Amino acid sequence: MKLHEYQSKQLFAQHGIPIPRGRVAMTASEARAIAEELGGRAVIKAQVLVGGRGKAGGIRLAGSSEEAEELATQVLGMRIKELPVRKVLVDEAAEIQTEIYLGVANDRAARTPVMIASMDGGIEIEEVARKDPERIVRVWVDPFLGLREYQARNLATSMELPRQLWSEFARIASGLFKTFLDADATLAEINPLVITDAGKLLALDGKVILDDNALYRHPELADLRDIDEEVAPEREARKYGLSYVKLNGDIGCLVNGAGLAMATMDVIKSFGGEPANFLDVGGGAAAEKVAAALKIILADETVRSILLNIFGGITRCDEVARGILMALAGIQRRVPIVIRLVGTNEEEGRKILAEADLTTAASLNEAAKLAIAASRVEAVG
Amino acid sequence: MSILINKDTRLMVQGITGREGIFHAAQMLDYGTKIVAGVTPGKGGDWVLEGKVPVFDTVDQAIAATGPTCSVSFVPARFAVDAMLEAADAQIPLLVCITEGIPVQDMIMVREYLDRAGARLIGPNCPGLLTPGECKVGIIPGHIAEPGPVGVVSRSGTLTYEVLYALQRSGLGVSTCIGIGGDPVIGTTFLDVLELFEADPHTESVVLIGEIGGTDEERAAEFIGDQMTKPVVSFIAGQTAPPGKRMGHAGAIIEGGSGLASDKIAALESAGVSVATTPDAIPELLA
Numbered sequence: 001m002k003l004h005e006y007q008s009k010q011l012f013a014q015h016g017i018p019i020p021r022g023r024v025a026m027t028a029s030e031a032r033a034i035a036e037e038l039g040g041r042a043v044i045k046a047q048v049l050v051g052g053r054g055k056a057g058g059i060r061l062a063g064s065s066e067e068a069e070e071l072a073t074q075v076l077g078m079r080i081k082e083l084p085v086r087k088v089l090v091d092e093a094a095e096i097q098t099e100i101y102l103g104v105a106n107d108r109a110a111r112t113p114v115m116i117a118s119m120d121g122g123i124e125i126e127e128v129a130r131k132d133p134e135r136i137v138r139v140w141v142d143p144f145l146g147l148r149e150y151q152a153r154n155l156a157t158s159m160e161l162p163r164q165l166w167s168e169f170a171r172i173a174s175g176l177f178k179t180f181l182d183a184d185a186t187l188a189e190i191n192p193l194v195i196t197d198a199g200k201l202l203a204l205d206g207k208v209i210l211d212d213n214a215l216y217r218h219p220e221l222a223d224l225r226d227i228d229e230e231v232a233p234e235r236e237a238r239k240y241g242l243s244y245v246k247l248n249g250d251i252g253c254l255v256n257g258a259g260l261a262m263a264t265m266d267v268i269k270s271f272g273g274e275p276a277n278f279l280d281v282g283g284g285a286a287a288e289k290v291a292a293a294l295k296i297i298l299a300d301e302t303v304r305s306i307l308l309n310i311f312g313g314i315t316r317c318d319e320v321a322r323g324i325l326m327a328l329a330g331i332q333r334r335v336p337i338v339i340r341l342v343g344t345n346e347e348e349g350r351k352i353l354a355e356a357d358l359t360t361a362a363s364l365n366e367a368a369k370l371a372i373a374a375s376r377v378e379a380v381g
Numbered sequence: 382m383s384i385l386i387n388k389d390t391r392l393m394v395q396g397i398t399g400r401e402g403i404f405h406a407a408q409m410l411d412y413g414t415k416i417v418a419g420v421t422p423g424k425g426g427d428w429v430l431e432g433k434v435p436v437f438d439t440v441d442q443a444i445a446a447t448g449p450t451c452s453v454s455f456v457p458a459r460f461a462v463d464a465m466l467e468a469a470d471a472q473i474p475l476l477v478c479i480t481e482g483i484p485v486q487d488m489i490m491v492r493e494y495l496d497r498a499g500a501r502l503i504g505p506n507c508p509g510l511l512t513p514g515e516c517k518v519g520i521i522p523g524h525i526a527e528p529g530p531v532g533v534v535s536r537s538g539t540l541t542y543e544v545l546y547a548l549q550r551s552g553l554g555v556s557t558c559i560g561i562g563g564d565p566v567i568g569t570t571f572l573d574v575l576e577l578f579e580a581d582p583h584t585e586s587v588v589l590i591g592e593i594g595g596t597d598e599e600r601a602a603e604f605i606g607d608q609m610t611k612p613v614v615s616f617i618a619g620q621t622a623p624p625g626k627r628m629g630h631a632g633a634i635i636e637g638g639s640g641l642a643s644d645k646i647a648a649l650e651s652a653g654v655s656v657a658t659t660p661d662a663i664p665e666l667l668a
Contacts, residue, residue, distance in 0.1 A: 106485055108565045109595070111489055111492050113489070186485060255539075259535075259541075260618075262593070262621075263616070275621070283481060312522065313539060
């Protein structure tokens with residue numbers, strides 16, 4: 001779960017990291033009032049959960065509170081990558097001398113958290129990582145010891161941070177690592193961490209991604225979820241614990257297991273079809289969950305045929321079959337459905353589906369070909 | 382004819398009285414697995430599965446009474462970490478964790494602890510192991526594989542079944558099948574399993590089923606190129622997944638240009654591995 005910039009920076013502040021003064025506004029007049037409190041000059045920043053805000057014109061500098069209101073009106077009316085902007089962060093404008101990158105994530109290969117820093121912070125950091133990898137410095141953190149002060153100092157010295165900022169930098173690094181740990185994050189980054197004209201460090205922008213599997217022990221963070229930022233099918237999918245990603249094709253896919261779901265998409269593509277979505281119903285899915293999944297796909301008007309590929313292990317085919325019947329009973333729209341059902345309780349599953357109007361397939365390849373053919377038949381009536 | 386588990390494996394089931402635990406314990410028992418004990422705190426003294434398996438409150442009690450050599454856990458995510466640590470502390474050499482949804486930071490801590498304790502973990506979020514005809518530990522359906530010379534190792538669950546099923550229909554038998562799990566931090570990796578298959582005299586070739594995310598396949602490719610004498614065939618799921626989209630498990634994320642299927646396939650092919658375009662194409666590449 002991604003947090004907004006303003007939410008991320010609030011977490012940073014709770015861990016002693018200096019952030020600019022400012023608050024979130026839902027309306028332009030609120031933005032004006034906040035800018036007035038800040039002395040007039042302010043930055044208006046769109047709060048949306050996608051990258052590329054700056055390039056889209058979602059970050060604007062206002063010289064006065066009147067201008068802040070005007071710019072906030074513009075930004076609040078924008079859509080950035082199709083997402084409407086519903087909130088803006090109004091921050092005091094900082095005088096920037098240098099932009100630093102500082103982040104923590106898990107290194108899968110090393111199986112420990114890693115802290116990454118660079119003097120070349122800002123929006124081009126990924127470009128820097130690709131072109132000048134030696135400009136990026138890293139320290140790996142022992143999970144039982146946490147980030148030690150000498151490690152933060154090592155980052156500061158190897159990135160050639162001015163000496164007078166070392167102790168302040170170490171404090172911020174330690175605060176960021178604690179944020180990462182305490183929030184059960186998979187990513188916590190400050191980009192940029194700026195050196196101001198006054199020679200102070202300030203976390204100007206930030207991003208935190210939380211581990212969905214750990215949200216149960218952070219109810220206060222789970223409440224930060226911005227459901228306005230989710231499109232309807234994704235919200236519906238999350239409610240039922242389904243993984244759903246909308247894609248551009250016309251063949252709806254309903255599969256148990258992420259690996260098999262991806263392989264099913266690969267097979268469809270290899271025979272010349274285009275998947276309309278990725279959908280993993282997960283392990284041990286009950287009938288209600290399968291029904292919810294099928295309804296999400298049936299509600300997608302770009303879907304011309306549906307491929308259900310279920311290989312029962314912990315999932316039981318009879319439960320899946322019951323879910324399919326539940327979904328079909330509640331929906332008018334008819335789309336050709338090809339089903340491939342194998343594994344735990346497959347006989348029971350097939351019996352339940354015997355009455356339903358479905359095409360059955362024995363193998364994944366056959367199922368994919370049938371689904372592709374069905375998607376190309378002109379709809380009649 | 383196998384690695385890690387065989388007909389002599391004495392299995393303990395943690396979380397045996399739960400919905401998944403009891404269902405799959407019954408299937409394992411039917412398959413012929415020697416289940417010697419179950420553990421569910423608070424249910425000690427019960428007997429389950431028609432009185433065939435005693436239940437204990439703690440792992441220590443189960444060990445003292447029954448001497449298991451392997452533990453499989455169906456314990457729910459919130460308690461799964463403790464279940465793994467309890468089994469490792471009791472010095473069970475092989476732990477298998479089926480449970481999905483364990484936080485990454487917990488797994489980092491568990492993995493570090495198990496390494497220090499010298500315990501081997503398969504999983505979490507994995508389907509477990511199957512040595513056809515001898516022993517099943519976990520949830521892989523037993524009827525989709527016959528004994529034989531092909532070793533199978535996979536990061537996926539159900540995709541593994543798909544491949545086993547394809548092998549069976551082509552008349553190819555399996556020495557041992559291991560699902561190592563799809564989470565970002567797991568116990569045993571591709572590399573560890575490849576070493577075991579290379580050393581196992583009854584395994585003649587290996588099928589490696591990978592997916593997008595991480596660099597485990599690349600490291601496996603390095604080992605295959607440098608040290609393996611047995612042929613390896615592979616399938617990588619997610620060849621058509623759009624970059625930057627999260628596809629289900631935490632593990633299957635393409636980030637910052639690494640973890641792409643195309644990179645993995647290139648690395649495997651340059652190590653001499655034949656990479657199949659669909660799971661059904663695997664058997665012919667083994668022939």
